[in-house]
Amino acid sequence: MSTTRTADPLGAIDSTEMRILHALATTGSLTQAAATLGLSQPAVSQRIKRVETRLAVPLIERQGRGIRLTTAGNILADHARTVVAEIDAALAAIDDLRGERAGALRLVAFPSASATIVPAIMRLLASEAPEVSLQYREAEPPAAIGMLRDGEVDCALIFDYEGAAELPAGSTFTPLWRETVSLVVSEDRAAGLTSAQLGDYAGEHWIAGCEKCRGHLMAAAAECGFEPEIIQETDNVPAMLAMAAAGGAVSMVPGLALAAARTLPDDAVALPLEPPRYRTIGLVSMSTANESPQVRLCKRLLSRIDGNRWNLEAAA
Amino acid sequence: MSTTRTADPLGAIDSTEMRILHALATTGSLTQAAATLGLSQPAVSQRIKRVETRLAVPLIERQGRGIRLTTAGNILADHARTVVAEIDAALAAIDDLRGERAGALRLVAFPSASATIVPAIMRLLASEAPEVSLQYREAEPPAAIGMLRDGEVDCALIFDYEGAAELPAGSTFTPLWRETVSLVVSEDRAAGLTSAQLGDYAGEHWIAGCEKCRGHLMAAAAECGFEPEIIQETDNVPAMLAMAAAGGAVSMVPGLALAAARTLPDDAVALPLEPPRYRTIGLVSMSTANESPQVRLCKRLLSRIDGNRWNLEAAA
DNA sequence: CGTTTCTCATGCCCTTGGCTTATGCTGGGT
């Protein structure tokens, strides 16, 4: 003996109506409930009436010059307490997120940032938004962008040589700093020079870094009319530097990687290129109408980092 | 450092939007969510967009040709699960109430109904709506109406002599049966008669029942031009009957009260009045636009009770 | 590598829900 099921749960009852029921149960009066909710008394009156016809059940009865809830009204009001509380909890959670009082900043960055920029972010995060946790992962730019695309991180700190980065649709690149690339050679090869022209080392053996860096090296060499003989590929900057110091090969190393290594081996020298070559460091994030709190926070933190200590100059 | 608090929780987020969030988390697609909710895809799209601007937080991001929820979106979706469940539970509870599969029928009736009509209601309730419990209280009509007015019961079964019942505003009286009033006298006083005229007993001592019945007796006697000498007032029908049987006094007793007593004492006789006097039995309930499930149920049960066994005739 | 297909975004129009103000009505309090 099933009664006519309420057709569409969507329109059956509304959170506003739940709030009204709750207010009615609390105040016991249409007028006061209306005042509580910032509505006019007729608004509440009509609203309840409509719910009553929708549910085909009376919710309030007049009692004296006031009203009281019927059994059905009390049932709804009971549930309304939970509903209202849950919605408010949700709003509070969102508010906390937006106010950077909760949540996690999921960040991916490239290796040489791990020892420089990322620790700086951590420090700032601890003071600026101590209740936001940092979930950090390290990856080279292409993989980092993939993680961003797949929603595994909120933003990706990448580097890029000549605007060659392939960004996924719907993402935004925010340039942060520009750094110069140096040539690291053994002391004797430097011969007291304070800068280097790439072509001078055309005949040397080369050590290449990650894939992007290798690509940059190849492109740079091609511009100078030679094809470098790459004898080693490694992400390991200290190893690269040690090899260069040993004189077995030369390497093209961005400033940040040098900074990450803290000190050069005694017998190695970093020579700025002449003409200089630049690497851009920036943040990639998904572009949404309202910037997500995490991205906003990340950008704010980054904007407060002074890149000078790693010889980074602010980007345009 | 509190961010701009969301102004009005009322308009901040809506149960429909919670449903949408939930559907999005479940299906992972605007199109499927829309289908689930019986909406068009643009409707869902726009709605989410509006919530995003209201909360100033992105909730979804495009991923490939689909979408995914952001952190904020997931937070809301989590809470949405609870909200949706609670609202559906509320609707189900209302539906059960309306479908008479839950709740309680709070009834008050007058004493002589307690042994007659009310047990019949109980039996019918057990077969018709076994999941509805009966909360029964006994009270004379005036008190019963007070309880109804105060919302302590859903409906009140009362009797009434001459439409003299004072109903509270907003209540409805539904007449059910009409019964005759008899004079109970000792066998020797009856002298073999099969009916009685009130005036014949003007000089007797009288026993009056409850206040309403006493009022009726006074009114009836006044019509016959005498004022009865009332020596006893009691609600206790067997006692009244026993006293009448003993010959100490006569009593005016409605049929239902006689039926409630099951049998008359051997030496007492019940004489129908000539001309007959009637008492009406009916149900009082609060009048609401949609009749409450409890009242509806009660009326349905009462309509299925055959009053003949207590010499009740159906009311107009 | 183009083409198809799936999915989401946008613009337009229309409906109606829902709020406000003004006013009537009823029950209590004095």
Added chain:
DNA sequence: ACCCAGCATAAGCCAAGGGCATGAGAAACG
């Protein structure tokens, strides 16, 4: 018997919100 508090009703207005048609981007397919 009066007045006041509280709810109901009426009229009117605005915009939220939905559908349809269409555009645009990304994946899948040949």
